[in-house]
Every structure is written in C-alpha cells, then in structure tokens.
Amino acid sequence: MQTHEYRDFDAFADSVQGVDCQMMQDKPTKRIWSITDIDLGDTKVQHGQLGSANIVEGETAADAYLLYMPLTATCEYKFNGVPVKKNDLAILEPNSEFRFSTIVEHDFCMAVVSASHFADMEECSCDAKRSTVRVARGNLQSARKLCQIVHQILSSAASCPQFESKVAAKHASAALVRVASKVVAHELQQEAVPQLGRARLPRSEIIERSMALLEDVNAEPVHVRELATAAGVSERSLRRSFQEYFGVGPIHYLQLRRLHLINRVLREADPDANSVTEILAQHGEWQFGRFATRYRQLFGELPSETLRATRP
Structure with missing residues (x-):
C-alpha cells in the first residue's frame, strides 16, 4: 500500500x-x-x-x-x-x-x-x-x-x-x-438512471453541445449566450443543465475553466520570455488585479509566483 x-x-x-x-x-x-x-x-x-x-x-x-x-x-x-x-x-x-x-x-x-x-x-x-x-x-x-x-x-x-x-x-x-x-x-438488469429535469433537449445533449464549442474555440473567451446558442437552448435551460451536471452555473464553470487553463500555461511558460500580463491578455483577461485575486484564492499563489516557480 x-x-x-x-x-x-x-x-x-x-x-x-x-x-x-x-x-x-x-x-x-x-x-x-x-x-x-x-x-x-x-x-x-x-x-x-x-x-x-x-x-x-x-x-x-x-x-x-x-x-x-x-x-x-x-x-x-x-x-x-x-x-x-x-x-x-x-x-x-x-x-x-x-x-x-x-x-x-x-x-x-x-x-x-x-x-x-x-x-x-x-x-x-x-x-x-x-x-x-x-x-x-x-x-x-x-x-x-x-x-x-x-x-x-x-x-x-x-x-x-x-x-x-x-x-x-x-x-x-x-x-x-x-x-x-x-x-x-x-x-x-435495471434501467439506466434517467436524467433529471424535462428540458426540451436532454440535459446530456445540452452539455455535449456546450463542450463541443469550448473545444473548438480552445483558449478563446466564451460567453454564456454563445454556449446557449451553440446548445440551441435558452440561457435559463443552460444554467439548469450546468447546475445539474457540475453543481455550478455556466458563468462559474467558464471562470473556473479559464483559471485552470491559464494556470497550465503559466506552469509551462518560460519566465524569461513571457510576462504574466502578456499571458493574461492573450487569454482575454484585462482586469489583471481582479484576476490575480481570484487566481490566488483558487491556487494559493499569485500568477507571477506560478510563472517563476521551478518545475521538475
């Protein structure tokens, strides 16, 4: 063990x-x-x-x-x-x-x-x-x-x-x-557990369409209305689906996704060739101070500390 x-x-x-x-x-x-x-x-x-x-x-x-x-x-x-x-x-x-x-x-x-x-x-x-x-x-x-x-x-x-x-x-x-x-x-021998709720589209299909858009745009910023359009549902149905699958709404999910994406980029970047602000701007972030606060709450360190850290 x-x-x-x-x-x-x-x-x-x-x-x-x-x-x-x-x-x-x-x-x-x-x-x-x-x-x-x-x-x-x-x-x-x-x-x-x-x-x-x-x-x-x-x-x-x-x-x-x-x-x-x-x-x-x-x-x-x-x-x-x-x-x-x-x-x-x-x-x-x-x-x-x-x-x-x-x-x-x-x-x-x-x-x-x-x-x-x-x-x-x-x-x-x-x-x-x-x-x-x-x-x-x-x-x-x-x-x-x-x-x-x-x-x-x-x-x-x-x-x-x-x-x-x-x-x-x-x-x-x-x-x-x-x-x-x-x-x-x-x-x-039992029926598979049914999905909750009664959206016009199955919740699973709404999530699949949303994830497909996120994969297509990769690092580009995405807004909730774009996800709803891609899924073919209202923003209200989108919120319910995300809450059901992930326990959070689409806004929080998108923020969380971007924070983790930038964290990975900072960990892999060369601190001598890149700056935090350049990386943030490349990923659609322009309120650097506010982003740094959210980042530290999640990862326990500032973006600059992640960039400077020596990785094995």
Missing part, C-alpha cells in the same frame, strides 16, 4: 487510476490532496481525500469497470447529473464517458476491476463509447457488502505493510470481484 500526499492538484489528478480525464479544483479549503493505492493484481483500490470541490470530465478505461463509493455524508456527488450519496455505489462501465462534480471537499473509495470478470454479462462491446452511469443505492444488500469489503481491504493493508504480496490479497480480491459481479449483474 502506498499513500501519496500532494499540494499540487494536477499531480493528484494524474494519480487517479482507471480513467483518462481532466480535473478542475474549486473552493479549496486545505490545499492538500492525498490518495492511497492498493494493488491486488487485476483489481485496484484507491482511497482519495480532496481538500477542495472538483469537476472531472473524461472516460473510463476500455478494459475495466470503475466502482465509486462516496464517503462524505455532507457532500453532494454527481455523475452525469445523477446524485450519488454516501453508502451508494456508482458503476461506470468500460469506455464510458462521464462528468463528475462535487461542491465541497470530500473523500472517496474506488475499485477498478478488470472487465474480464464481467465478460458473460456485457451488454455491448467495450469498443463503443457510452455515457451510462448506474447507481446501486445503499439499500441494496450486495452494494453495502461491496463497500464493506473495500473498507476492510483498506484497513488490512494499513495494518500489514506487505499485504499486497501476501496470499490474503488474492482472497480479498476474489471476494471483491465476487460481490461486485452480483452488484453489476443486478444493475445491468
């Missing part, structure tokens, strides 16, 4: 297994993110502690199921706009596109299980992209049992430094896979 503590959010994001994604932090309170890894062969278990809210966009691996367990009772977790609470279990199938959000700091457990264990119950080819999130509620006995097994694995690995190399790890992995198979089999 290995536990890593990060003060750099991007480094933490890179350590999350089973997904190819981009993460944005929001409302940091502790500025510390940690993750514990337990390798049980073709099953991986992770325990994460985040000192901030976050928004995640990406897709799961093509060869594994991702089983996500919220741990913070006071936090609202959402996968593709679907609320997931403590004691619930979110199931993401292989090759699934997803959007995830929380609005406060939070903890989670996650198991990444090889899809080979579920080969006889696959609904469709793992080569096809999908956006299905299934939620096994905490009142499902097998879901509760699976959460208990994951917690026991974490506890056993913490008390036995060489746990991963012992025979017990194989038995623990087998127990996890056995119960996970029951949960997945049960959920595949």
Whole structure:
C-alpha cells in the first residue's frame, strides 16, 4: 500500500487510476490532496481525500469497470447529473464517458476491476463509447457488502505493510470481484438512471453541445449566450443543465475553466520570455488585479509566483 500526499492538484489528478480525464479544483479549503493505492493484481483500490470541490470530465478505461463509493455524508456527488450519496455505489462501465462534480471537499473509495470478470454479462462491446452511469443505492444488500469489503481491504493493508504480496490479497480480491459481479449483474438488469429535469433537449445533449464549442474555440473567451446558442437552448435551460451536471452555473464553470487553463500555461511558460500580463491578455483577461485575486484564492499563489516557480 502506498499513500501519496500532494499540494499540487494536477499531480493528484494524474494519480487517479482507471480513467483518462481532466480535473478542475474549486473552493479549496486545505490545499492538500492525498490518495492511497492498493494493488491486488487485476483489481485496484484507491482511497482519495480532496481538500477542495472538483469537476472531472473524461472516460473510463476500455478494459475495466470503475466502482465509486462516496464517503462524505455532507457532500453532494454527481455523475452525469445523477446524485450519488454516501453508502451508494456508482458503476461506470468500460469506455464510458462521464462528468463528475462535487461542491465541497470530500473523500472517496474506488475499485477498478478488470472487465474480464464481467465478460458473460456485457451488454455491448467495450469498443463503443457510452455515457451510462448506474447507481446501486445503499439499500441494496450486495452494494453495502461491496463497500464493506473495500473498507476492510483498506484497513488490512494499513495494518500489514506487505499485504499486497501476501496470499490474503488474492482472497480479498476474489471476494471483491465476487460481490461486485452480483452488484453489476443486478444493475445491468435495471434501467439506466434517467436524467433529471424535462428540458426540451436532454440535459446530456445540452452539455455535449456546450463542450463541443469550448473545444473548438480552445483558449478563446466564451460567453454564456454563445454556449446557449451553440446548445440551441435558452440561457435559463443552460444554467439548469450546468447546475445539474457540475453543481455550478455556466458563468462559474467558464471562470473556473479559464483559471485552470491559464494556470497550465503559466506552469509551462518560460519566465524569461513571457510576462504574466502578456499571458493574461492573450487569454482575454484585462482586469489583471481582479484576476490575480481570484487566481490566488483558487491556487494559493499569485500568477507571477506560478510563472517563476521551478518545475521538475
């Protein structure tokens, strides 16, 4: 078992297994993110502690199921706009596109299980992209049992430094896979969780069209009305969709996106060849002092400090 503590959010994001994604932090309170890894062969278990809210966009691996367990009772977790609470279990199938959000700091457990264990119950080819999130509620006995097994694995690995190399790890992995198979089999027989609300367009389509515009314009500034036009809906419907998927409105999302984009540019820029104001102006920012205040609230340092920092 290995536990890593990060003060750099991007480094933490890179350590999350089973997904190819981009993460944005929001409302940091502790500025510390940690993750514990337990390798049980073709099953991986992770325990994460985040000192901030976050928004995640990406897709799961093509060869594994991702089983996500919220741990913070006071936090609202959402996968593709679907609320997931403590004691619930979110199931993401292989090759699934997803959007995830929380609005406060939070903890989670996650198991990444090889899809080979579920080969006889696959609904469709793992080569096809999908956006299905299934939620096994905490009142499902097998879901509760699976959460208990994951917690026991974490506890056993913490008390036995060489746990991963012992025979017990194989038995623990087998127990996890056995119960996970029951949960997945049960959920595949159910209808996928419907999207909330009754927008003329499905919420998922509104978000997809909005994201397509953001990808097209890349670093260019985008306004809410442009997103609404691209999505073919009113600004009110756009706000509801963003609130449902990301826990924040489109204005806050766009501000957060620009802050993270500029943060990445500053981290990669040569301080001898670039200035902060030039980089900000290139990305549509002209109120430099106000931007620096927002930037420091999110990242804990001024843009100039990020630019001057020595990166490995």
